[in-house]
Amino acid sequence: MDYAENILGTIGNTPMVKMNKLVEELPCLVLAKYETFNPGNSVKDRMALQMIEDAEADGRLKPGGTIIEGTSxxxxxxxxxxxxxxxxxxxxxxxxxxxKEKMDILRxxxxxxxxxxxxxxxxxxxSYYSVSKRLAEETPNSWYVNQYDNPSNCKAHFLSTGPEIWEQTDGxxxxxxxxxxxxGTISGVGSYLKMKNPNIKVWGVDTYGSVFKKYHETGIFDENEIYSYITEGIGEDILPxxxxxxxxxGFTKVTDKDAAVYTQKLAKEEGMFLGNSAGAAIKGVLQLxxxxxxxxVVVVLYHDHGSRYVGKMFNDDWMRERGFIEDEITVAADLIxxxxxxxxxxxxxxxxVSHAIERMKKYKISQIPVEDISGFVGAVDETDVFRRYVEDKNISDLPIKEVMGxxxxxxxxxTKIEDLSKLINKDxxxxxxxxxxxxxxxxxxHDIISAL
Structure with a gap:
């Protein structure tokens, strides 16, 4: 009989899968190290177990203790x-x-x-760095993992992921x-592979809003490069x-949009239902x-599973709201x-006028057409109403016809969008x-700007 003693025995030995359609433009063989086959559906299972075992061995983690960590x-x-x-x-x-899926899964x-x-x-x-540290200080018999600076993170990949990649590619x-x-992954795997062959090139995929690429190239930690970004699982505003x-x-940076779009492409064109960082990773490969x-022989590592992003990268409404799906908009009907x-x-x-104000508030709109029995005869704009109200507080009781434009x-x-746009101006x-x-x-x- 062949079985694991418990679920931890299934960590590692993940498959290598050939990339096909998405890398047709590349001259080389591209292989994916497919880490979702770990029991927790991500590469992080490897280092999580290593960090716990090392903490147990040196007494940092004691029986019945509480593990505290900041995590994505x-x-x-x-x-x-x-x-x-x-x-x-x-x-x-x-x-x-x-x-939300990640939070629900952890619970x-x-x-x-x-x-x-x-x-x-x-x-x-x-910040989640500060809160996790504070909780560790306040919680009795607890251990703060600190995956960013914990050397067991790199160690796990040097001992397992790196050797697997070397053996699966026959060196x-x-x-x-x-x-x-x-x-941890790039440093542990990279150290092992370069130990076996110093000529192997190790490339990191970074995101806009993160400091890694510029710091690697210049040695400068540029705080101006730090801003909020959507891509999950990669990039940092610190130097772990x-x-x-x-x-x-070297590093290559991938935009939030490309990372999200290629996450969908992996599923639809390769049958690979993967997480957001996988989209960034394959786009990074194409950029290189x-x-x-x-x-x-290029090996790209895919971190986690697509089930954690169903409400985001795999939700077209979410993608459309952020401009990541480009619907073809050519005429007025497309906008509405x-x-x-x-x-x-x-x-x-x-x-x-008070009636118009009530409708603006109720429907959260800024412009209202005015009509009579003959059709549309005017318009009311919130800016004009506000200006008139400042001049005369009694405007609310005036009939619309006295204030309409x-x-x-x-x-x-x-009507084509370009012709439509010419009709909208400051007046x-x-x-x-x-x-x-x-x-x-x-x-x-607003409708036209939202469609850009």
Missing amino acids: GNTGMGLALAAIIKGYKCVFVLSDKQS AVGAEVVVCPTDVEPTDPR KVTHFVVGVGTG ANVNFDVID KEHFGPDD KDHVDKPLVTVKTEEL APYPVVNKN NNAVLVDLGNGKHHIITK
Whole structure:
């Protein structure tokens, strides 16, 4: 019989999978180290177990203790699985940009989850770095993992991931490409591979808003490069001790949009249902095309599973809201197709200004067409109403016809966007689209900007 003593015995020995459609433009063989086959569905299972075992060995983690860590989710999952088997409690601190799925999964395996804001400095007491440290200080019999600076992180990949890649490629690997967060994977694997063959090139994939690439190239920690970004699992606003820049030959940066789009492409074109950092990783490989030749064997490591991003990168509404899906918009009808069924909000000439204000507040709109029995005869804009109100507090009781401006231009639904845009200017903030059968819809400056 062939079986593992417990779930921890299934960590490692993940498969290597040939990339096909997405890398057709590359001259080399591209292989994916597919880490979702670990029991916690991510590469972090390896280092989580190593860090726990090393902490047990030197007494930092004692029986019945509480494991505390700041995590983007995957390290927490690996720690939680090991904690279940070994009898520890877990408290994990996540930033609020992490997917809800990650938080729910950690709670599902018995961990306590604390959520902190993303847009704060690392030293801010509200940051997930600071909160995790504070909780460790306040919690009796606890161990703060600190995956960023814990040498067992690199050690795990030097002892397992690196040797597996070497053996699975029969020592023919020429390039290793991976997203960089804590630095454990790239530094551990890179150190092992360069020990076996110093000519192997190690490339890190970074994201915009992170400091790694510029620091590696210049030695300058540029705080101006730090800003909030969407991509999960890679990039940092600190320099973790586990990032061994001497092992890394270079970095390439991938945008949030490309990372998200290629996450979807991996699923739809390669059948690889993977996480956000995998999209960044394969786009990074494509960006490094000029560094590869026909005899090269490029290994790219995919960190985690797509199930943790169902509400984000695999949700077209989420993607569309962030401009990551580019719907073709050429005519007026394209701008209103998602809300064309909503009725047009109007006011009558004899209604009071207060009625228009109430509708603006109720429907959260800024412009309202004015009509009478003959059709559209004017328009009310919140800016004009506000200016008039400052001049005369009694404006609310005036009829609309006394404060309305010129009516909005009316166009047909097949009017081209460029022609539509010319009608919107500082004196005119909207146009009306004639849908036929007496129905109209409004297009504002906001609608056009949102579609850019």
